[in-house]
Amino acid sequence: MSEDVIKAEGLTKVFNHNLVAVDHINFSVKRGEIFGFLGPNGAGKTTTINMLITVLKPTEGKASILGYDIAQQNNDVRNTIGVVPQEYTADEDLTGYENILLCADLYGISREISKKRASDLLTLVELTAFKDKKVQTYSGGMRRRLELACGLINRPKVLFLDEPTLGLDVQTRAATWNYVRMLKKEFGMTLFMTTHYLEEADALCDRIAIIDHGKIVVVGTPEELKESLGGDIITLSIKQDVDITHLVKKIERVKEVKKENGMYLIKSESGEVTAPLIIEALRKEGHVVTKLSLTKPTLNEVYLQYTGKSMRDAADESRESTFAQRSMMRRSHM
Amino acid sequence: MSETNNISKSKTHGLWALTNRELKKWYKAPVVFILTLIQPVLWLGLLGNALNIGGVLSVNSLPQDLMSQFTPTQLAALGTFFKEMMSNIFGTPSYISFMAVGMMAFTALFTTMFSGMSVVWDRRLGFLNKVLSTPVSRAVIILSKVLSATLRSMFQAAVILLIAIPLGFVFGAAFTPLNILGVFAMLFLVCVGLSSLFIAINIRSTRIETPMAVMNLLNLPLTFASSAFFPIDKMPTWLQAVANANPISYTIDGMRQLLIFNSIDYTKLAVDFAFVGIFALILTTIGIVLSWRFLNK
Numbered sequence: 001m002s003e004d005v006i007k008a009e010g011l012t013k014v015f016n017h018n019l020v021a022v023d024h025i026n027f028s029v030k031r032g033e034i035f036g037f038l039g040p041n042g043a044g045k046t047t048t049i050n051m052l053i054t055v056l057k058p059t060e061g062k063a064s065i066l067g068y069d070i071a072q073q074n075n076d077v078r079n080t081i082g083v084v085p086q087e088y089t090a091d092e093d094l095t096g097y098e099n100i101l102l103c104a105d106l107y108g109i110s111r112e113i114s115k116k117r118a119s120d121l122l123t124l125v126e127l128t129a130f131k132d133k134k135v136q137t138y139s140g141g142m143r144r145r146l147e148l149a150c151g152l153i154n155r156p157k158v159l160f161l162d163e164p165t166l167g168l169d170v171q172t173r174a175a176t177w178n179y180v181r182m183l184k185k186e187f188g189m190t191l192f193m194t195t196h197y198l199e200e201a202d203a204l205c206d207r208i209a210i211i212d213h214g215k216i217v218v219v220g221t222p223e224e225l226k227e228s229l230g231g232d233i234i235t236l237s238i239k240q241d242v243d244i245t246h247l248v249k250k251i252e253r254v255k256e257v258k259k260e261n262g263m264y265l266i267k268s269e270s271g272e273v274t275a276p277l278i279i280e281a282l283r284k285e286g287h288v289v290t291k292l293s294l295t296k297p298t299l300n301e302v303y304l305q306y307t308g309k310s311m312r313d314a315a316d317e318s319r320e321s322t323f324a325q326r327s328m329m330r331r332s333h334m
Numbered sequence: 335m336s337e338t339n340n341i342s343k344s345k346t347h348g349l350w351a352l353t354n355r356e357l358k359k360w361y362k363a364p365v366v367f368i369l370t371l372i373q374p375v376l377w378l379g380l381l382g383n384a385l386n387i388g389g390v391l392s393v394n395s396l397p398q399d400l401m402s403q404f405t406p407t408q409l410a411a412l413g414t415f416f417k418e419m420m421s422n423i424f425g426t427p428s429y430i431s432f433m434a435v436g437m438m439a440f441t442a443l444f445t446t447m448f449s450g451m452s453v454v455w456d457r458r459l460g461f462l463n464k465v466l467s468t469p470v471s472r473a474v475i476i477l478s479k480v481l482s483a484t485l486r487s488m489f490q491a492a493v494i495l496l497i498a499i500p501l502g503f504v505f506g507a508a509f510t511p512l513n514i515l516g517v518f519a520m521l522f523l524v525c526v527g528l529s530s531l532f533i534a535i536n537i538r539s540t541r542i543e544t545p546m547a548v549m550n551l552l553n554l555p556l557t558f559a560s561s562a563f564f565p566i567d568k569m570p571t572w573l574q575a576v577a578n579a580n581p582i583s584y585t586i587d588g589m590r591q592l593l594i595f596n597s598i599d600y601t602k603l604a605v606d607f608a609f610v611g612i613f614a615l616i617l618t619t620i621g622i623v624l625s626w627r628f629l630n631k
Contacts, residue, residue: 053467078469087460105351106468
């Protein structure tokens with residue numbers, strides 16, 4: 001069989017006959033890979049995940065998980081995957097332990113096995129000390145870990161994480177990243193995650209798909225995506241007032257040289273390798289480099305390049321409204 | 335993690351887990367649990383005594399000077415006359431008994447209504463999506479809601495009956511302990527029907543306001559255009575027509591026959607059961623079909 005654990009072909013979801021949430025997307029996720037869907041809220045990330053986890057039926061196109069068709073063999077898919085949703089779905093009135101057992105029951109796992117697994121998972125997510133406390137007393141980070149434990153109860157081969165660190169503080173986010181890395185390393189699990197945090201995609205994902213307006217605009221490793229921008233920017237100035245453009249252009253990997261306000265802006269792949277070469281070449285010609293700096297492109301520039309807008313603006317805006325809505329819901333639930 | 339889950343699954347796995355999740359919110363929360371027990375006491379104690387029709391329709395309600403014109407024998411005859419009139423109107427001389435049975439059905443209506451609302455929360459908080467991503471049968475998701483609402487309603491109705499006894503509830507001459515089974519069969523049917531109806535109303539809604547409005551609208555006619563607090567045959571004809579189409583009326587009539595009436599009209603009782611049974615069957619089918627279609631979108 002192929003190494004593609006997840007495979008989507010022309011996957012499309014149209015709501016109410018006119019709202020195209022996901023528009024003919026194609027991608028594949030390899031075994032043991034952490035694959036990230038990056039894009040602002042409303043880009044179609046959650047809709048894609050909901051189709052893959054068999055909650056929504058695709059309008060068009062198809063996708064499969066470990067060879068099981070998400071529409072035709074949805075029960076096989078459901079047994080194979082684990083899901084860690086965006087929201088805190090654990091029941092606040094139940095204890096952490098009861099919540100995990102409830103998840104186990106949904107998979108039809110016998111009580112004998114589920115008790116053993118639950119205690120293992122509680123140890124894994126470091127919640128054993130709190131297992132008999134009601135979830136309403138849990139902090140955000142603890143709830144997130146509980147969701148993770150629930151998502152692992154059926155020992156999934158593929159784990160879906162929808163915005164796993166939404167609204168978490170820096171420490172908890174780092175801890176969550178460590179869990180994700182551990183799942184990949186220790187269990188060889190394939191992970192599919194969505195995020196609108198660029199640094200998260202950069203730090204965790206083996207490959208990233210940038211999605212905007214329901215379409216995948218680009219797929220690649222974080223490095224590839226950054227390289228695709230044409231590489232790093234080396235900024236330098238020299239003592240003498242002569243034009244060195246032609247000299248620099250001859251150097252390997254240099255793509256573009258621009259002179260602005262007496263500074264040279266040099267675009268190059270692997271800037272850290274190119275920079276010493278430039279200094280060396282200039283020194284041979286008798287030029288003295290007075291200043292040099294190296295800027296690596298971030299995914300923010302990648303995102304800007306491919307979607308034409310800044311990621312942060314879009315993300316912050318939609319996040320605020322999501323939070324306002326959520327806290328409102330909590331209050332009225334009391 | 336290790337190999338696949340080699341677990342044999344029945345089609346109904348998860349039913350009790352999901353039902354119990356709903357019930358735990360209630361019986362494991364002492365405040366909520368006690369409040370649901372206090373509520374019927376207040377209803378019966380306040381409404382049952384404030385609407386003391388038995389007291390109103392008695393010799394004591396006569397003006398003093400009018401009363402003095404009667405001899406004690408005549409007063410006793412008048413007392414019997416009022417009692418007969420009460421029995422004729424309500425089927426029992428005790429209004430609180432009449433109303434307590436109405437309350438049992440009313441509680442079923444209310445409890446199923448609010449339990450139906452929990453489906454909106456499950457959607458908004460993402461729980462529904464999580465359940466949908468597990469191999470639980472879609473029908474089980476809906477049935478668990480129906481079942482938990484039904485069990486809870488039946489329990490609360492039982493509490494009302496128990497509380498009504500010290501408050502003056504009088505069982506009819508036709509009552510045998512076996513009739514209790516009939517009463518709960520009746521309640522079961524109506525609760526299953528009602529909760530299916532309310533789940534079908536709620537399942538598409540992401541806002542809590544819409545179903546609230548719909549239910550407030552349904553609540554009033556279902557309660558008052560029924561025999562819950564007043565007999566149907568004393569209503570104006572047009573209202574009688576509404577009340578006669580209301581499954582709550584049939585539920586109440588069936589339960590009154592079994593609990594407080596002095597003789598059981600078996601033909602009428604059969605009609606009551608048939609009506610409520612068909613109502614439950616139709617609404618459960620509609621509820622499950624609608625919810626099923628929605629959940630498989």
